[in-house]
Amino acid sequence: MPPSPPRKIKLATWNVNSVRARLPNVLAWLKEARPDVVLLQELKCVDDAFPRLEIEELGYNLASHGQKTYNGVAILSKSPIENAAPGLPGDDGDAQARYLEATVFGRLRVASIYLPNGNPLGSEKFTYKLAWINRLYAQIKRGLADSEMRIYGGDYNVIAKDDDVYDPRVFKDDALLQPESRARFRALLHLGLTDAFRAFNTKPHQYSYWDYQAGAWQKDHGLLIDFLLASPVAADALVNAGIDKGPRGQEKASDHTPVWCELSI
DNA sequence: ATGCCAGGTAACACCTGA
Numbered sequence: 001m002p003p004s005p006p007r008k009i010k011l012a013t014w015n016v017n018s019v020r021a022r023l024p025n026v027l028a029w030l031k032e033a034r035p036d037v038v039l040l041q042e043l044k045c046v047d048d049a050f051p052r053l054e055i056e057e058l059g060y061n062l063a064s065h066g067q068k069t070y071n072g073v074a075i076l077s078k079s080p081i082e083n084a085a086p087g088l089p090g091d092d093g094d095a096q097a098r099y100l101e102a103t104v105f106g107r108l109r110v111a112s113i114y115l116p117n118g119n120p121l122g123s124e125k126f127t128y129k130l131a132w133i134n135r136l137y138a139q140i141k142r143g144l145a146d147s148e149m150r151i152y153g154g155d156y157n158v159i160a161k162d163d164d165v166y167d168p169r170v171f172k173d174d175a176l177l178q179p180e181s182r183a184r185f186r187a188l189l190h191l192g193l194t195d196a197f198r199a200f201n202t203k204p205h206q207y208s209y210w211d212y213q214a215g216a217w218q219k220d221h222g223l224l225i226d227f228l229l230a231s232p233v234a235a236d237a238l239v240n241a242g243i244d245k246g247p248r249g250q251e252k253a254s255d256h257t258p259v260w261c262e263l264s265i
Numbered sequence: 266a267t268g269c270c271a272g273g274t275a276a277c278a279c280c281t282g283a
Contacts, residue, residue, distance in 0.1 A: 017282085018272055042282085044273065069273055070281070117283055157283070176283060211283070212270035223283075255271080255283085 008239065008264050009036040009105060013153035013226055014247075015114070015209075015256035018044040019074070022254055023051050029247050030058050035260060036078045037104050039112035039153040043072030043097075050074070067097035073112040073154070077104040088135045098132070099139075108234070108265055109143070113154030118175030126175050129157070133184040140191055143231070149265060150231035152193065155256065157225055158185040163204035164224035176225065194235035196228040196261040197243065208243055209256045217248060226259045237263040 012035045016022040019040060030038070038060075043050065047066040055062060055076060064074040065086035075081060084102035087094075101111035113136065118129030143150055159176045162168040171177040189195065197206075207222025216222065230238060241261035248257040 021272060042272095117281085119281095119283065155283095159283095171283085174283070209283075214269055216270095225283080252271095 004106070006264050007105075008262055009108075010260055010262050011035060011037040011039075011110070011151060011153070011228065012244075012258045012260035013039040013041070013112070013155075013228055014258040015041040015155040015226060015254060017042050017254040017256065019072075020045055020049065020051060021252070023054060025247055025250055025252060025254065027054060027058065028250075029244075029258065030055070030060070032246075033244060033258070033260070035258075037108070037110060038076040039110060040074040040076065041072075041112060041114040041155045043067075043074055044069060045072060063100060063102050065097045065100040067095070071097045071114055073097060073100045073114050075100060075102050075104070075110060075112050077102075079105040082106070088132075088139050090135045090138070099136070105265060107149060108263070109148050109150045111150075111152045111154070113152060113156065115155060115157045117157050118181065121173060121175060121178065126178075129175060130180055130184060133181070133188070137184065137187055137191070140188060140193070144192055147233055148231065149234045149237060149263075151196075151228055151234050151261075152188075153228040153259075155226050156185060158182060159223055159225060160185050164207075166205065166207075166219075166221040166223075176223070188229065192232055193229040194232075194238070196230050196235075196238055196241040197259055199235070199238055200241045201243075206243060208259050210248060212255050226256055228259055228261050230261075234263060237265050239264050
């Protein structure tokens with residue numbers, strides 16, 4: 001079969017903080033922004049409880065890797081979804097649903113990632129975070145070996161640079177800003193990944209998350225912690241990227257807002 | 266030093282989040 005002609009697709013990542021609580025917001029944004037592929041995080045429900053009919057009605061196929069109460073990741077696509085694979089190798093005994101990858105549009109391999117928060121410092125949660133990034137590193141390294149077009153998108157829970165937070169001093173003792181977290185995030189990039197948003201937007205202090213508390217949204221006290229990381233072939237296909245702040249200003253908003261990119265694949 | 270706000274669960278308090 002001859003290869004199909006190139007087409008432009010829009011891909012986004014969005015931590016929705018409960019897909020059931022956020023369903024009206026998600027449906028409204030899908031209708032307005034019309035992304036072709038969406039990586040969701042923090043579903044906070046099992047697969048059987050995912051509101052799939054409402055999303056399928058908008059023309060999306062769905063693959064989900066859910067969990068009761070916490071975590072949970074999904075991939076929506078206007079194309080068929082092939083070879084969905086939940087979990088990271090080395091997940092043995094780890095019940096936390098934080099990783100799902102699949103092929104969309106017959107030629108783009110995408111992963112929806114919900115990296116552990118890791119707070120507080122000194123706890124098992126921080127150790128788990130670092131170990132989890134190490135497993136992600138191994139997975140990406142294997143993936144990049146075959147020159148496929150790949151996007152690793154999601155909530156990375158790392159403040160990579162001081163310019164990616166309204167005041168780095170506030171996060172001095174936070175797991176998101178620790179040198180160990182940052183070094184591991186940089187190591188992912190050093191495998192050869194391109195930050196899609198930063199390929200088109202170099203201005204400092206652009207955010208994807210604003211806390212619900214203390215008027216953070218109104219004061220623009222945000223963090224940039226959601227990323228679309230592109231393999232070399234996918235980076236070559238990028239035509240644009242941005243952050244859609246609209247959903248964060250809506251009623252009953254998630255504390256994260258979508259980060260998107262367009263690719264000519 | 267702590268809570269602020271929000272969601273889920275289970276029970277009307279507590280855990281998690283970042």
